[in-house]
Amino acid sequence: GCPLTPLPPINIAIRFTYVLQDWQQYSWPQQPPDFDALLGGEVGGVEFGKLPFGACEDPISELHLATTWPHLTEGIVVDNDVYSDLDPLQAPHWSVRVRKADSPTCLLGDFLTEFFKLCSKKESTEEILGRGPVEDEGKDDISHALSKLTEPTAVPIPKLSVSNMVHSARKRIRRHRRVDESPLSNDVLNSILLVRGAMCLYRILIAFSLSTVSIQNLYNQLKSAPSDSLTYRLALCVCLVNFYHGGVRAVAHLWQEFVLEMRYRWENNYLVYGLASGSPDLRCCLLHQKLQMLNCCIERKRARDDGRKTAEGGKERERGRERKVSGATGTENGRLGPESAEMGREVSPGKSWDSWSDSEGEDEFFECLSDTEEMKEAGSTDGEKGGAKVAKPDGRLHPHGKLTLLNSQEPLYIPVTQEPAPMTEDLLEEQSEVLAKLGTSAEGAHLRARMQSACLLSDMESFKAANPGCTLEDFVRWYSPRDYVEEEVVDENGDTVVRGDLSARMKIPGNMWMEAWATAKTTPARRQRRLFDDTKEAEKVLHYLAVQKPADLTRHLLPCILHAAILKEKEEESVEDILSVRKAIQQATSHASKLLRHPSPDYKKLEDVITQLIAVETVIARSRSLKAKFGIGKAEQGDNAEDLERFVSSLLEEPEVSVIGAGRGPAGSIIHKLFVSAQRAALLAPLDEDTGRGGGADDKKPMGGASVPDFPPPAGREILLRTCVPRPAPYSKALPQRLFCVLMREDFRLAGAFSSDTSFF
Numbered sequence: 001g002c003p004l005t006p007l008p009p010i011n012i013a014i015r016f017t018y019v020l021q022d023w024q025q026y027s028w029p030q031q032p033p034d035f036d037a038l039l040g041g042e043v044g045g046v047e048f049g050k051l052p053f054g055a056c057e058d059p060i061s062e063l064h065l066a067t068t069w070p071h072l073t074e075g076i077v078v079d080n081d082v083y084s085d086l087d088p089l090q091a092p093h094w095s096v097r098v099r100k101a102d103s104p105t106c107l108l109g110d111f112l113t114e115f116f117k118l119c120s121k122k123e124s125t126e127e128i129l130g131r132g133p134v135e136d137e138g139k140d141d142i143s144h145a146l147s148k149l150t151e152p153t154a155v156p157i158p159k160l161s162v163s164n165m166v167h168s169a170r171k172r173i174r175r176h177r178r179v180d181e182s183p184l185s186n187d188v189l190n191s192i193l194l195v196r197g198a199m200c201l202y203r204i205l206i207a208f209s210l211s212t213v214s215i216q217n218l219y220n221q222l223k224s225a226p227s228d229s230l231t232y233r234l235a236l237c238v239c240l241v242n243f244y245h246g247g248v249r250a251v252a253h254l255w256q257e258f259v260l261e262m263r264y265r266w267e268n269n270y271l272v273y274g275l276a277s278g279s280p281d282l283r284c285c286l287l288h289q290k291l292q293m294l295n296c297c298i299e300r301k302r303a304r305d306d307g308r309k310t311a312e313g314g315k316e317r318e319r320g321r322e323r324k325v326s327g328a329t330g331t332e333n334g335r336l337g338p339e340s341a342e343m344g345r346e347v348s349p350g351k352s353w354d355s356w357s358d359s360e361g362e363d364e365f366f367e368c369l370s371d372t373e374e375m376k377e378a379g380s381t382d383g384e385k386g387g388a389k390v391a392k393p394d395g396r397l398h399p400h401g402k403l404t405l406l407n408s409q410e411p412l413y414i415p416v417t418q419e420p421a422p423m424t425e426d427l428l429e430e431q432s433e434v435l436a437k438l439g440t441s442a443e444g445a446h447l448r449a450r451m452q453s454a455c456l457l458s459d460m461e462s463f464k465a466a467n468p469g470c471t472l473e474d475f476v477r478w479y480s481p482r483d484y485v486e487e488e489v490v491d492e493n494g495d496t497v498v499r500g501d502l503s504a505r506m507k508i509p510g511n512m513w514m515e516a517w518a519t520a521k522t523t524p525a526r527r528q529r530r531l532f533d534d535t536k537e538a539e540k541v542l543h544y545l546a547v548q549k550p551a552d553l554t555r556h557l558l559p560c561i562l563h564a565a566i567l568k569e570k571e572e573e574s575v576e577d578i579l580s581v582r583k584a585i586q587q588a589t590s591h592a593s594k595l596l597r598h599p600s601p602d603y604k605k606l607e608d609v610i611t612q613l614i615a616v617e618t619v620i621a622r623s624r625s626l627k628a629k630f631g632i633g634k635a636e637q638g639d640n641a642e643d644l645e646r647f648v649s650s651l652l653e654e655p656e657v658s659v660i661g662a663g664r665g666p667a668g669s670i671i672h673k674l675f676v677s678a679q680r681a682a683l684l685a686p687l688d689e690d691t692g693r694g695g696g697a698d699d700k701k702p703m704g705g706a707s708v709p710d711f712p713p714p715a716g717r718e719i720l721l722r723t724c725v726p727r728p729a730p731y732s733k734a735l736p737q738r739l740f741c742v743l744m745r746e747d748f749r750l751a752g753a754f755s756s757d758t759s760f761f
Helices: 035-039 044-048 107-120 125-129 132-143 145-150 162-180 186-193 201-206 218-222 230-244 248-267 286-319 321-325 327-336 358-363 373-383 425-437 442-452 454-466 472-479 512-519 534-546 550-576 579-596 603-629 635-653 666-682
Strands: 011-020 060-073 093-100 396-404 411-415 484-490 496-502 657-659 716-726 734-744 748-753
Touching (some): 093 635, 107 550, 107 603, 218 579, 230 550, 248 550, 286 550, 396 472, 411 454, 411 472, 550 579, 635 657
Antiparallel strands (some): 011 060, 716 734, 734 748
16 A cells, blocks of 8 residues: 655644622722721711722732743643643643723712712702702792782682692692701711801811822812812812712702801801902802802901000090990990900891991991992092191001102101902903993093092092192002102203103093093092992801702702812722823812813713723722732732732733733732632532532542632633645645634634645646
C-alpha cells in the first residue's frame, strides 16, 4: 500500500471561566443610615446637615476569572467529567472581568430623584395641608350673609340634591380632619424645629455641621447659594424631610413654619443669620436674594427705630418736668418708641405699620413726611433767597478734605445720605420693563430720567441741608468731580489763579441735574421721604414667600441641591482619586451651569444632569466595593498596595484585565481566597440546592467530605485547536486550520475556519 503521511502537530489553547457570586466576608461596605437616630429625635446637624451617599446594594454582582493555557500539545492533558489535569492555580495566564449590577439603588440618586419629582406638583401649600379653604369658606359666608337674605334670587335645584349635600359634607369633614393631622409627627417636628425655643426652625438650620469640600465660586456658576448660607441649608433640610418624613405634605408643612419664622423675625427686628450682609447678591438664586432683601429691611428698620429711640431720649431730657405732668400723652408717645426698638420683647402685629406712620414721622429716621409743619418750615426756609438769615446746617457727616464752598470760606461737608434701595433680580427686570415701555420719545426719555434720578434728588437735598448757601458747582465737586473742570487763568492783576466751571454736558439746556437742583429742598436725609420703604418691601417679600407652592420652592432650591450633590461627590471622589469621575463631575457641573444661568431652565435637561450625578455615584460605589474586596487600604498589603490600586482602577475602566503573576501574584492570591471562601460557604447549603454557578447537575462534590475544591466547576470551557494542513491535495500548500469549541452548562457551540489552496484547483 501507499505510505501514510504523518499528521501535523495540533496546537491546543484552553480557557476555563469561573464565576464568583458569593462574596461572603467581603460584604458590601456601605453603612446603612441610622434610622433609629433619624426617627427617634436625634436629628440635629449630623443627619440634616449632609446628603447621604453610596449604593444600597453591592454594585458588583459577579467576578469572572478566566484561566488560560495558551500552548498545549495533544495527548499531554486529560480533562473530562471525572478527572482534569488543568489546575486553575497552575494556569500561566489569568484575566478578570467584573459584572456590574444594572442601575443599583444609590442613596444620593434617590434623594435627588424624589426631590426633582416635586417640581411637577401643582397643589398649593393650603391645598396640600387643607387649612386655608375652611377658613375662606367661613369668611365668605359671613361677608355675604345679608346679601343672600335680601337678594330675591331663586335657589338652584341641583344644589339641593342629596349627592351634592353629601359631597360637600365629606369635603368639609376631610378638610377639618386634615387640619388636626399634621404631616410631620410631633416628635419629628420638635426635633427639626425646636418648637419650644424662641428661634424655632432657625436653630436647626444654623446648627448644621457641613463636612463638604469648599469649592470657590461654585455657587456663582450654578446660581445657587454659598454652602454656609441659610438657603443652602434649607435646601438640604427640605430634601431630607421630603425623603424621610412624608413627601410633599411634610415639605409644605416645613415651608409654612419657615415663612412664619421669617415673619416673626421681621416683626421683632431679629436679623436673619446665615446670609451675607448688604444688598441682594444677584449671582445667587432668587430665593436667596429674597431672604437677603428681608434682612436689608430688618436692618433699615432697626436703624430707624434706634435713631428714633435716641431722638426721643433727647426730647425726654429736654422736657423734664413737662413729661411728668402730661403723663397720658407721654405714655402714648413712648409706646411706639422704646418698645419697638427693644429686641427682647413681643411686638404686636401692627407695630411694623406704626413704625412708618406719618403721625410719628418727625422723630423717625428716613421717614415719610407729608404736609407737616416742619416740611412747611423747611420749604419756607429754603425759599428765602434774599434774606440775611441762613438756615442752620443739619445732617453733616464730616468735612470733605480741605474743600470750601465757592461763595464762602465755610468748609464743604459731606452729608448724611440715604442708601440706594436694594433690589432683587425680579424687581430689576420689572423696573427695566417699565422704563422700556416709556418709549424713545423726548417726553418718555425725560420721564425715564426723572424716575432714575430719585437718588440724585435725595442726595441734593441732603447736601443743601448740610451746606447752607451752597451752589450746584459745590455739589458737583463732591458728587461728580469729573464734571467740574478746573484750569489756570491769569486775572486782571496778572496773577495766575485756578478757576473752575461745570463741564459741557452739565451746561446742556434742560440738563436733569440743573432741574433736580432747582426743585431740591433743604431737607436732611432723616426727614426725607424714604427711597427704600423697608416695610412695604418686607411685606412684599413675606407675601412672595407665603404664596410659593412646594413645586415653586423646589425649583428655587434645585440649584442648591445640585450644588450640594456636586460638593458631596467631589468630597467622595477626593478619597477614591478616579480620573474618569473627576472628568464626569466637571462635565456635569458645566452642563448644570449652562442650564441654571437661564431665567427659565429646561427641567428635562436638568433631569439629565441628575442622571449624570447618579452615574458618578455608581462609579464611586463600584470602586469602593472592589477596594473592599481586594483589601486595599489595609496595613497588611505592604508593598503590593500600589499594584492592587492600579489593578482595581483598571477593572473599573477596562472590560477585562490581566492578572500579573496569575495565581501567584498579589491580586491572584486574593482572588484565590475569595473563591475558597465561597466554596466553603457553599457546603453549608443542601446538596440538592442549585447554587447557580453554571456547573450543571454533574458538579464535582467533595469525595466523602474529605476535601473541598478551591474552585467550583468552570461555568464555561473554551477550546481552540490550530494546525496547518495541505488542502485539498497532499501536495497543496500547507494552510492554517482552526476549530473553536465552547462548552457551557446549557450551551454547546462549534465553529471552524478552514482554508484550502486555490492555486491549481
